[in-house]
Amino acid sequence: MERVFAEYLIETPYDVGQAAAVLAGEQSSGTFVAVPGETEELKQRFAARVEHIELLDLVNEPSIPGGKISGKKYQKAKVKVSWSIENFGYNLPVLISTLQGNLYEITQFTGLKLMDLELPDSFKNHYKGPQFGIKGSKASCGIGCERPMIGTIIKPSVGMFPEETATLVQTLIDAGIDFIKDDELMGSTANSPFNERVKAIMKVIRNNEQRTGKKVMYAFNISDEIDVMQRKYDLILQEKGSCAMISVNSVGLAGTKKICDNGQLVIHGHRNGWGMLNRHPMLGIEFPAYQKLQRLAGVDQLHVNGIQNKFWESDDSVVTSIKSCLKSFLGGNEILPVVSSGQWGGQAFETYKRTQTTDLLYMAGGGILAHPMGPKAGVNALQQAWEGAVDGSSIEETANKHKEFAASVKKFSK
Structure with missing residues (x-):
């Protein structure tokens, strides 16, 4: 099944892998706690995947307010996440809600920026793009x-x-x-x-x-x-x-x-x-x-x-x-x-x-x-x-x- 990929620059005082997993869950089939109905079969089909993590600098202070934790350092990293095209089809507002929605508000992050995205070729059958x-x-x-x-x-x-x-x-x-x-x-x-x-x-x-x-x-x-x-x-x-x-x-x-x-x-x-x-x-x-x-x-x-x-x-x-x-x-x-x-x-x-x-x-x-x-x-x-x-x-x-x-x-x- 075709997938959409997004690369983020993140910062977190938590384990990067765990923070990235929270992002993937929050922006697809999951929430802050396990719920009935989120079966392994459902997650296999609709859950976002953390595809790659690259650790960067470790800093002493959070980049944005509201996330300071006493005694913690803050790890920056590049994270690539993917979603099945089945999650949103060719719906541009829902695509944006997925790539740039509530993930900015997740407690685990003291910095998050969407750096780039990759879309499957099938999108060109649904979007004309620039006509001139x-x-x-x-x-x-x-x-x-x-x-x-x-x-x-x-x-x-x-x-x-x-x-x-x-x-x-x-x-x-x-x-x-x-x-x-x-x-x-x-x-x-x-x-x-x-x-x-x-x-x-x-x-x-x-x-x-x-x-x-x-x-x-x-x-x-x-x-x-x-x-x-x-x-x-x-x-x-x-x-x-x-x-x-x-x-x-x-x-x-x-x-x-x-x-x-x-x-x-x-x-x-x-x-x-x-x-x-x-x-x-x-x-x-x-x-x-x-x-x-x-x-x-x-x-x-x-x-x-x-x-x-x-x-x-x-x-x-x-x-x-x-x-x-x-x-x-x-x-x-x-x-x-x-x-x-x-x-x-x-x-x-x-x-x-x-x-x-x-x-x-x-x-x-x-x-x-x-x-x-x-x-x-x-x-x-x-x-x-x-x-x-x-x-x-x-x-x-x-x-x-x-x-x-x-x-x-x-x-x-x-």
Whole structure:
């Protein structure tokens, strides 16, 4: 029988084998005490199995509160657990409840993080996965493999009228941008109702496409109740748009999948709230597992933070996230990594050096809109930076060659 495997990083003051066995029992057929009906035959078929244990460091203090035991040390370990596919079939919410449910609350653990997961090939018969992914996203904007998609975010995030937003979109289009998105905080405000904003922006985008042949991708934030999301999705289609944005942690995987299953718009997955899931080193979920769940739901593009970002995440973590998006999963489309958070052209060099890929959506908000020579120069500077990074030039050599990039170095390198 096919099985699902999950790897956890755990910490416990108890015997690791016993703690892992509690996890396996609690997340399958068992509970805190033996109950009638849990026969050996039942356990053989439905009980989770501890497949492997690798002991790591021994520490003096618990990583999370509530688990301190006087005189005890705390053992860290990697633990692999498996479940029969019969436990949940192809039910994504129940799969999540199994892999990330009450196990975080089990007394035996003073740290627990889902690191990665493996699913049987049969899942690809039940989940479409990304319908556009990397190739479809770049093709929609007319971009080849030589460079990333260059994108930006509407700023100010909230407060502009639809006409003001459309004017900014026109400016960005004239600058040569590939991708623009609503901020995740922008849904439908008192002065910018969603329907009016979509119509105003898409008029600009359609006019530019008729004039130049280039269709800029705009990700409208449709995050909402499911029925309302569907109506917003339909409006974007009606207005000839190409992309919708979903705050995937706010909407949930089932809601995200419901929209992705339409299969007509590129789905831009924003992971706001990620720090709540990942920031503590011994609690939550790591990105290699997280992005697989988003791929199951059908998300085409997913935020990964960025090198030298303005947040807390390390460069090593960002590189791991980018590479995990590019790995094959159930034979389907890869998911496009969205690099963002305090980015400007200067980080392109280290990003390319460490990932060796241009299969990215490279997002800069202030790095474009606050360029000292204006947004057009901001877009040009990012394009110049990526050209230099791919060609093997240094930041200094690229700045000497291009005045737009040189101006961004002067302003942003501090």
